[in-house]
Amino acid sequence: QKEVEQNSGPLSVPEGAIASLNCTYSDRGSQSFFWYRQYSGKSPELIMFIYSNGDKEDGRFTAQLNKASQYVSLLIRDSQPSDSATYLCAVYGNQGGKLIFGQGTELSVKP
Amino acid sequence: DAGVTQSPTHLIKTRGQQVTLRCSPISGHKSVSWYQQVLGQGPQFIFQYYEKEERGRGNFPDRFSARQFPNYSSELNVNALLLGDSALYLCASSLAMQGKGYTFGSGTRLTVV
Numbered sequence: 001q002k003e004v005e006q007n008s009g010p011l012s013v014p015e016g017a018i019a020s021l022n023c024t025y026s027d028r029g030s031q032s033f034f035w036y037r038q039y040s041g042k043s044p045e046l047i048m049f050i051y052s053n054g055d056k057e058d059g060r061f062t063a064q065l066n067k068a069s070q071y072v073s074l075l076i077r078d079s080q081p082s083d084s085a086t087y088l089c090a091v092y093g094n095q096g097g098k099l100i101f102g103q104g105t106e107l108s109v110k111p
Numbered sequence: 112d113a114g115v116t117q118s119p120t121h122l123i124k125t126r127g128q129q130v131t132l133r134c135s136p137i138s139g140h141k142s143v144s145w146y147q148q149v150l151g152q153g154p155q156f157i158f159q160y161y162e163k164e165e166r167g168r169g170n171f172p173d174r175f176s177a178r179q180f181p182n183y184s185s186e187l188n189v190n191a192l193l194l195g196d197s198a199l200y201l202c203a204s205s206l207a208m209q210g211k212g213y214t215f216g217s218g219t220r221l222t223v224v
Contacts (some may be wrong), residue, residue, distance in 0.1 A: 004153075034212050043201055043215040044154065088153050095167035097142060097209040101153030 006102035019076040021105050023089030033072045036088040079109045115204050115216035123222045124192050132187040132219045136204030143185040146201040161208045192223045
């Protein structure tokens with residue numbers, strides 16, 4: 001079992017729809033969770049950080065964390081073509097600041 | 112403020128050669144981490160340095176080494192290059208060892224031929 005798992009996609013949604021991205025993790029002791037956005041040919045950009053159970057909202061983005069079920073999700077409301085990118089889920093591993101990434105979910109927002 | 116800067120941006124090397132990649136963190140950031148990202152995969156952790164000491168090492172062979180300098184900049188060295196070392200090498204910085212996420216540099220694209 002991979003430590004962090006994501007569906008690779010691609011996930012295709014129409015413009016204006018809600019995009020839902022999911023991630024599961026294997027280490028029940030994980031505390032901090034991150035969503036990064038990566039445009040093709042670019043480096044990852046941090047968009048959300050969550051460590052408490054429940055929802056965290058930032059603009060059109062909502063991160064949801066459920067530690068009992070060991071999943072974290074990212075909702076993007078009113079999706080725009082500019083949201084088309086690969087979304088990476090990451091958690092801290094057992095070595096200091098080591099981040100463990102999932103393989104990423106490719107999102108395509110169609111006009 | 113300048114972000115995380117990496118050099119060079121692109122590099123082509125021959126199998127068996129050695130390469131040095133450089134990273135300057137955001138001013139004030141004391142933690143520098145290195146990640147390798149191959150096409151279609153998420154970044155894989157290579158090293159973390161904090162306050163000039165190695166604080167973590169990923170599952171990479173001894174051909175990979177790194178160091179952090181007194182000004183907190185860092186170098187990643189890879190010896191005896193293999194074709195499989197072709198990847199995007201990312202440097203990430205943060206204030207602390209385990210903070211609220213890292214800021215990544217734009218990366219160095221290494222191609223081994």
